[in-house]
Amino acid sequence: MNNYTPLHPSRLIQAFCHYLKRIEFTGNSLPEQRSQRNTKGMIRILYTDDSLPVGGKEILLLEYLKRIERDKFQVHLITLSSTGALTDDAIKLADAYTCMKRKHKFDPWVILGLRRYMRDNKIQIVHTSQWIDSLYVYIASLGLRAKRISTIHGYISGWRRRVHKLVLGQFEQAICVSQSSRDELIRQGYQAKRFSVIHNGIDLSKFRKKSFYNDAEKKLIIGMTGSFRKERDHLTLLGAVHRLIKAGYKNVELLFFGGVLDPVCKDDVLNYILENEIGSYVKFSGVQRNILELLSQLDIYVASSHSETFGLALVEAMASGLPVIVSEIPPFMEIIENGKYGLYFEKGNYKKLAMEIEFLMNNKSEMIHYGALAFERSTEFSIESNIDQLENVYRKILD
Structure with missing residues (x-):
């Protein structure tokens, strides 16, 4: 038997990239230039996303494109697989855009396209936000000078987590959206060279504090935003409202806002x-981009998730002056400071959630009080603060 030493995975990837460089790339469109301004001396950043659907991290990316200092940074954008609902808005904001049109989960043509794009445009920083685009960027950037950053917006499991750990360990920066998320990732064995925490931010100027009126005949409307998937745990909120209805609270309505990521979860609801x-007590709104109008309809906001990395929708509700009730998970407790700025319940405990809702329903002054506290706390999660911290990360990583 011949003895041999297996190649390290990174050496295999490097060999693969060397092979790809010898292939003529013709599969993807050239970047669409959106600006002809003078970019000499600017830091060249490439943002990546899979398709830009309507979602929290995608809306945050639009804010980056809109607000980052354009006299200091040149901003490029690539979607890997397709265009989504937010792509047109993003194209208008980016200096250059292209779609790589990924045809398979692992498409070597996309790797080559990314590599050539980074090389030809002298990209200095690549900023990813998903495990899949992080994998593509890692392979495509081997041997190039571009620094790699990833913001981690969610947890993954199985083989994807193992791949993500390997990839993220080679990145120069990993940004967590909450301290609890950072702690959890370290517990899971992530070994990024640098971890930092930058809370997600929102445009506070768009939000207005809710006014509550003494109208005994008005329905009390409870709501939650977010796509239907197991982690959001819509059934706990539904069970709590059902319990209130059986207890005689007939003047109540439940609104669910969000699309469907897991059809089974929607079917269960x-x-x-x-x-x-x-059925007469529950309404569905689907995917909505005008979240401000939807939140203005609510009297109480509930976040019943049993797993999150942050809580952008929760902060939006707080910025609308709504009293909030959240499941007792670390990122939510971080936002409401362990009950200082909102009520909470044991995750999955619909009876306890029903009690907290009932407490607010029967105490209008407490509803107003917690709404004011929520509004106060939301001011600490501004998009301006988020962008300032992010730009500092970009500058430091190139020092």
Whole structure:
């Protein structure tokens, strides 16, 4: 038997990249230039995303494109697989844009396209936000001078987590969106060279503090935003509202805002509604871009997730002056400072959630009080602060 030493995965990837460089690339479109301004001396940044659907991290990316100092930074944008609902808005804001049109989960043509783009445009920093674009950027950037940064917006499991750990360990910077997220990632064994925490931010100027009126006949509207998936735990909120209805609170309504990522979760919610005959108390809004108008309809906001890295939708509700009730998970408790700025319940405990909702329903002064506290706390999560911290990371990483 011949003895041999297996190549380290990074050496295999380097060999693969060397092979790709010898292939003529014709599969993807050239970058669409959106600006002809003088960019001499600017820091050249490339943002990546898979397709830019309507979502929290994608909306945050639009804010980056809109607000980053354009006299100091030149901003490029690439989507890997396709265009999404936010792509047109993003194109108008970026200095250059291209879609790589990924056809498979692992598409070597996209790796080559990314590599050539970074090389030809002298990209200095690449900023990713998902495990898949981080993997592509890692392979494509081997041997180039570009610094790599990733913001981690969610947890993953299985083989994807193992790949993500390997990739992120080679990045120059990993940005966590909460301290609790950072702690959890370290517990999971992530070994990034540098971890930093930058809370997600929102444009506070768009939000207005809610006014509460003494109208006994008005329905009390409870709501939650977010796509239907297991982690959001819509059933706990639904169970709490059902319990209130059975207790005689008939003047209540539940609104769910968000699309469907997991059809099974949506089906479970619909089946619960049908089995318990509470369809007249529950409404669905679907994907909505005008979140301000939706939040203005609510009296109480509930975040019942059992797993999150932050809580951007929660902060938006707080910025609208809504009293909030959250599941007792670390990122939510970080936002409400362990009950100082909102109420909380044990995750999955619909009875305790029903008690907290009932407390606010029966105490209008407390509803107003917690709404004011929530509004006060939200001012600490401005997009301006987020951008300032991010720009500092960009500058330091090139020092």
